[in-house]
Amino acid sequence: MLNVKINEIRLNNITLLKDINFKLENNRIYTIIGPNGSGKSTLINSLTCLLDKRFYSINGKVIFHNKDLLSITYEELLVIRKNFIKYVFQDAINSFDPLKKFEFYFKIFSKNEVDIESLLKFFLLPDKINLSRLFPYEVSGGMAQRIGFVLALLNEPEILILDEPTSGIDSAIANLFLLKIRQFASQKNNIVLLVTHDIKFAQKASHEIAFLANRSISKFTSIDNFSLDQGSEFADFNKIQNELV
Amino acid sequence: MNFLLRLENIGYSAPENSVKNKYRKKTILSQINFELEKGKILGIAGESGSGKTTLAKIIAGIVLPTEGKIFSNFADGWQKLKPYPVQILFQNNGEILNPLRNVEKIIDESLRIRYKNKQIDNEKERIFHLLNIPVSIRNRKGFELSGGEQQRIALARIIASNPELLILDEPFSAQDPISQLNLLKILKQINSEFGITIICIAHNLTILNNLCDDMIILYNGEIVEKDSVNKIFESPGHPYTKFLLKASNYNLSYEEISQEIYLINY
Numbered sequence: 001m002l003n004v005k006i007n008e009i010r011l012n013n014i015t016l017l018k019d020i021n022f023k024l025e026n027n028r029i030y031t032i033i034g035p036n037g038s039g040k041s042t043l044i045n046s047l048t049c050l051l052d053k054r055f056y057s058i059n060g061k062v063i064f065h066n067k068d069l070l071s072i073t074y075e076e077l078l079v080i081r082k083n084f085i086k087y088v089f090q091d092a093i094n095s096f097d098p099l100k101k102f103e104f105y106f107k108i109f110s111k112n113e114v115d116i117e118s119l120l121k122f123f124l125l126p127d128k129i130n131l132s133r134l135f136p137y138e139v140s141g142g143m144a145q146r147i148g149f150v151l152a153l154l155n156e157p158e159i160l161i162l163d164e165p166t167s168g169i170d171s172a173i174a175n176l177f178l179l180k181i182r183q184f185a186s187q188k189n190n191i192v193l194l195v196t197h198d199i200k201f202a203q204k205a206s207h208e209i210a211f212l213a214n215r216s217i218s219k220f221t222s223i224d225n226f227s228l229d230q231g232s233e234f235a236d237f238n239k240i241q242n243e244l245v
Numbered sequence: 246m247n248f249l250l251r252l253e254n255i256g257y258s259a260p261e262n263s264v265k266n267k268y269r270k271k272t273i274l275s276q277i278n279f280e281l282e283k284g285k286i287l288g289i290a291g292e293s294g295s296g297k298t299t300l301a302k303i304i305a306g307i308v309l310p311t312e313g314k315i316f317s318n319f320a321d322g323w324q325k326l327k328p329y330p331v332q333i334l335f336q337n338n339g340e341i342l343n344p345l346r347n348v349e350k351i352i353d354e355s356l357r358i359r360y361k362n363k364q365i366d367n368e369k370e371r372i373f374h375l376l377n378i379p380v381s382i383r384n385r386k387g388f389e390l391s392g393g394e395q396q397r398i399a400l401a402r403i404i405a406s407n408p409e410l411l412i413l414d415e416p417f418s419a420q421d422p423i424s425q426l427n428l429l430k431i432l433k434q435i436n437s438e439f440g441i442t443i444i445c446i447a448h449n450l451t452i453l454n455n456l457c458d459d460m461i462i463l464y465n466g467e468i469v470e471k472d473s474v475n476k477i478f479e480s481p482g483h484p485y486t487k488f489l490l491k492a493s494n495y496n497l498s499y500e501e502i503s504q505e506i507y508l509i510n511y
Binding site (some may be wrong): 033036141 | 496
């Protein structure tokens with residue numbers, strides 16, 4: 001369970017987000033949707049203190065395993081980031097060091113060969129030996145995204161946070177992600193937090209959705225009730241989605 | 246002669262990074278043939294890793310093809326010290342703008358190549374207006390913009406250099422639905438008002454359907470289908486096209502996906 005109570009996130013002297021209160025329960029998939037620049041990435045990065053403290057200041061609490069992630073020591077935080085809360089970032093290729101081969105990442109994240117191979121096979125990627133000798137700029141954007149996903153899953157985290165998993169990949173691979181997300185949440189009693197623009201994907205994948213706009217987040221509601229409860233901005237989103245079909 | 250570009254038998258293979266066999270090559274594209282008409286919008290869709298970005302780079306002249314020829318028919322040709330008439334907007338947002346530079350200066354720099362000081366302000370205003378860039382973000386710096394905003398500024402910078410052909414690599418992926426619709430309108434406007442030919446690479450087939458005149462489907466480095474958008478959506482010919490259309494509803498099972506996706510052998 002992750003309990004988030006953030007009063008305010010500031011960048012220099014601008015308030016980016018305020019009054020963010022939500023609770024994530026096990027065995028559920030949550031989605032946050034919202035317009036560009038509304039602070040979705042800022043919010044999820046703040047959960048494990050990934051924001052640069054020289055520029056951002058956070059006032060609040062993020063309770064995980066009875067610890068406040070925003071006030072524990074850096075060493076404790078590293079353990080949490082390594083073993084419990086994992087991210088797949090939006091910009092897949094750039095989230096790898098261009099001067100290190102994929103071998104480097106496989107070595108760090110897991111010693112269990114079987115795990116790696118079976119995950120690579122699930123995501124329809126080449127096997128570990130072939131992948132290890134490639135540099136991040138040698139693979140396509142969609143492949144980098146899948147490799148990022150594999151690496152995030154290797155340590156069997158409790159919470160998986162995905163920033164725009166469907167951007168830059170074709171719908172077949174997105175479909176593959178969808179299956180894996182469902183499996184991850186239900187089989188091991190884990191939490192998934194998604195951030196996306198793709199409403200169709202959100203509706204298929206998640207149990208509960210919240211809308212982030214005007215610096216604050218709405219309550220997480222189940223998908224069926226969601227479209228009715230929300231304000232005009234979400235209605236616009238939905239209308240456009242239908243208009244484009 | 247109303248074609249802008251003609252690609253004949255374009256192929257590309259990259260040297261493989263292998264210890265065992267240093268001179269083995271990996272084929273990324275082969276036998277690409279098509280003609281791009283002036284003033285049209287062409288969509289390119291296909292599997293991830295099928296060579297879409299490589300094809301875009303070849304057309305933009307960033308990468309030289311290892312086989313085949315490209316014939317171009319630009320209005321002014323290409324002169325030294327002028328911006329190249331093909332401009333490309335890359336997929337990776339977040340690294341396309343100088344994070345420490347302010348938005349107005351980024352656009353200024355691009356305009357200064359073509360205009361004198363007096364004209365710059367007018368032209369800048371026109372571009373900001375065309376791309377719906379709000380006054381509030383014009384004085385911000387690169388790192389203060391979100392992914393979608395950065396992409397729009399990068400597009401403004403490209404329009405400022407007045408290209409004849411604009412290549413967009415996944416322009417819609419970082420945009421929310423409202424911005425997607427706006428960008429769609431902007432692209433159509435750029436196309437009709439300035440007569441800029443556009444090639445758009447995207448995974449989102451519904452958007453391509455709304456935007457493009459013609460479409461190319463790439464699969465495993467080859468063109469498997471090439472037709473008008475209406476025809477492809479009404480009666481897809483190749484099995485992979487049918488699969489792509491079906492996949493956009495996210496209802497496939499694992500077996501269906503794994504049968505269709507080509508596993509790249511590195």
